Amino acid sequence: MEVEMSQKAQNISYNTKGLNAEVLLDLYRSMLKPRMIEEKMLVLLRQGKISKWFSGIGQEAISIGVTKSLLEEEYILPMHRNLGVFTSRNIPLYRLFSQWQGKASGFTKGRDRSFHFGTQEFKIVGMISHLGPQLGVADGIALAHKLKKENNITAVFTGEGGTSEGDFHEALNVASVWDLPVLFCVENNGYGLSTPTSEQFRCENIADRAKGYGMESVIIDGNNILEVYNTISELAQDMRKNPRPVLVEFKTFRMRGHEEASGTKYVPDELMEEWAKKDPIDNYRQFLFSEGILSEEIEDAYRQEIKTEINEDLKKANLEASIEFDESTELGDVYHAFEYQEFYPGETSKELRMIDAISEGLKQSMQRHQDLVLMGQDIAEYGGVFKITEGFVEEFGKSRVRNTPICESSIVETAMGLSIKGMKSMVEMQFADFVSSGFNPVVNYLAKVHYRWNQKADVVIRMPCGAGVGAGPFHSQTNEAWFTKTPGLKVVYPAFPYDAKGLLNTAFNDPNPVLFFEHKALYRSIRQEVPENYFTIPFGKAALMKEGNDVTIISFGAAVHWALKTLEENPEIDADLLDLRSLQPLDKEAMFRSVKKTGKVIILQEDSVFGGIGSDIAAMINEECFEYLDAPVKRVGSLETPVPFAKALEDGYLPKSRFSAILQDLLQY
Structure with a gap:
């Protein structure tokens, strides 16, 4: 059945634009699902079964409308309050529940909480707490789409508070200059934690900022699911054909605290009451009932299906064992696996x-x-x-x-x-x-x-x-x-x-x-x-530039050349000179082997001494080679000042002139 209507349901006017009943009902069920999950999570939060919750109650229309407007292969970069993005991408609920409980079936192996995760399987890239960086990441995904001629767009979310960050302005500028197909979705819900928009920015609308970047923008009633769905669908279709960024401001409201512990005492009661009347689900439900599209029977079936899914998947997540610490796993996952392939130098x-x-x-x-x-x-x-x-x-x-x-x-x-x-x-x-x-x-x-x-x-x-x-x-x-x-x-x-x-x-x-x-x-x-040919050198392998028995000199960068000059000027010094070449990973074995041979070590770096990597190297040598040392480990670096400009000052700042004397003192120890 296809329906065409424009009617005001309580506080929101809906225009179906030829959407059939199947789509209209799917949008309703899709909004209902995250709302029911949230209601369950709030109960579990009070019971101490989850640690934290960021509520999106009252903002479901935005997440659902945007996600339903995009293709499955198009990336979405959501925020805390975008549970509907995750449910609309059909992520199994038990995996979400496991994620929130810090269990292995989640997406971060217990290493990050709530919505701080991404999944290539579902084309979702989660936020980090600094908010702004995901906007630029969306630029990169869109750039890749453009370079690969894939005719896809990327949607990225932020709140009105996040638009004060420099990353927001940089990301919009880059996207505009490069014509990147990014849908910048700003959920203007009135407050950044407790700070109202009047203390966040002075422009009337966030959408007004687009003009400064040569971008188009649109303002949408974020509580009107059909306005969101129809507008974003049209924009997305056009952006795929004509790649460019668009700034979308969704006017909405956060009905609960920034996170549950924050509360909403800072919000005037009359404002809460006003926005409660604009609840996106209640209004849309009434609209569907008034048009004979939704019935009590369908409503009850939806609720029972969702409730059953929540309870079954929650039980599955609860039965999963708590994650256990394994040191090798933790250390092994810091870096992506890399199998070094040697390409050998040619003869020319x-x-x-x-x-x-x-x-x-x-x-x-x-x-x-x-x-x-x-x-x-x-x-x-x-x-x-x-x-x-x-x-x-x-x-x-x-x-x-x-x-x-x-x-x-x-x-x-x-x-x-x-x-x-x-x-x-x-x-x-x-x-x-x-x-x-x-x-x-x-x-x-x-x-x-x-x-x-x-x-x-x-x-x-x-x-x-x-x-x-x-x-x-x-x-x-x-x-x-x-x-x-x-x-x-x-x-x-x-x-x-x-x-x-x-x-x-x-x-x-x-x-x-x-x-x-x-x-x-x-x-x-x-x-x-x-x-002349293409060749590689492995990371974590120091180069032994000079070989001797009296002292070990450890250095890198320009300081290696200062050490070489010192040794050339003092040929009587019998030294191992190690050029580290890579600092992470670090060739600890080469350092320890040399120190155990010579019994004395001096570390020369251009950076100032305190807090430099030489301090960590010295500490490692003390821990691993203490019984082999015949003298204290020496560190030589630049002065504890910023780098000066004038030549005489810069020469005095750098350790070149001091290194030889400190080296001689060490040899005499």
Whole structure:
């Protein structure tokens, strides 16, 4: 039966636009299901059987209307209050219940709670608590759709509070500049926890912000299931044909606390009463009854079916044993499995500067991995500020070599989105210092995503770093210690052209996130014979640059060259010199083996001493090699100041001039 009507049911007007009774009833049942689950969860919360709950009661029409408008293969990135997204994608309820109880049949092996999970099977990518990053991830998924010519769209949710975050603005800007088919869904429910919208923003509507990004926008009554379904269906169909982003603001209200412990005492009673009258399910139910589409018999059948499913699946989840700690499993899931494949150097080589070796490795990796996308500021026609990607656009095209807006955070998130779609990417930080503007998605998204829900983050972030070139406090940091502290990231720091090319090739083969540090002072000052062919070097294998018996010098990056110069100037010093090359994973065996042989060790790094990776190396050596030591472990690094600009100050800041004296003192100990 097909019906055509426009009628006001209590507080909401409905227009069926030719939708048949089957669709109208399906939308009702789909809204009823998450409502009944929530009502059950609130009971269990009071009984202490679940730890936390974020209620979406009163907002079901948005989740259901959007999800029902999308194709099954199209990704949705929901929030806390979007239970209807998960139920509409037909996720087995026992798996949701197990997820909320921290059990193995959930999606995170007990490692994250509530809706902080994703599932490739159901094309859902869950949020992290920082809210904003998922918007940029949606950009990446949409970019992959566009590059693969799949004619699909991506829907991503946030609340009105989340629109105050920088990630929101960056994601909209990137999507607009690149014409990405992203449906940015903002649930404006009046309050960010307890803060009303009047204290969040001054524009009349969030949708008004779209104009600043050259995007179209639409405002929808988020409590009207038919308005949501019809409007989003039409938008989605058009966006598939004409890829572009659209900002959708759903006007709605949160009838319960931000989470149940928060309560709603800060909401005026009259406002609660007003929105209670606009309940999306009650109003739609009355409408369907008034039109003879829904009957008591159908209603009772729906409720009984849903109740039975809830109870049976809840019983199944309850009977599941609590998850048990297994150390090897926990450690084994931090990184995606990677079977290193050795590609051997050929017989022909040529002398290359370090910058040329990096460029050559990058180019050969682009040729090897047809799904590899490069992103960064000025990297296309201009070739990057260091000219590493010069000429790449001519060979690989602008779709794979992409200039980005100055949006470090969103671009890292876009890279994550590409990985979700099975693509590889590289993000060039113009200077390693600028990663602070994209720090959150690196350490909280890329680093944790595999451990949380078994999703790889196949991303390489190139980090031009280091002092010695008079670039001052904001272009000279060597900030590797920010990332060696974070489980889930790999950190590589070559000192020579040969290593730079081989390790960079490995970085693109590795499906885990890699921070690849490149010292700017070495770019054009160091030359070496480098194989012309494609070859790889394994991570976690230090290079023994010098061999001796009196002392072990452990270093990496530019500091390796300072150590080499010191040894050349003092030929009487009989030293092992280890170039670590990669800092995570770290070649502990090589360090311990050398220290046990020499009995003395000095660690030289460019970073300041306190909090640097040298401190952890020193601690490990003390723990593992204490009985072999003939002297205290020494650490040498830069001053505990920001990096200065003037040459005399920069020379004094760096440890080059201090290293020799400290080394001599150690030898005399």
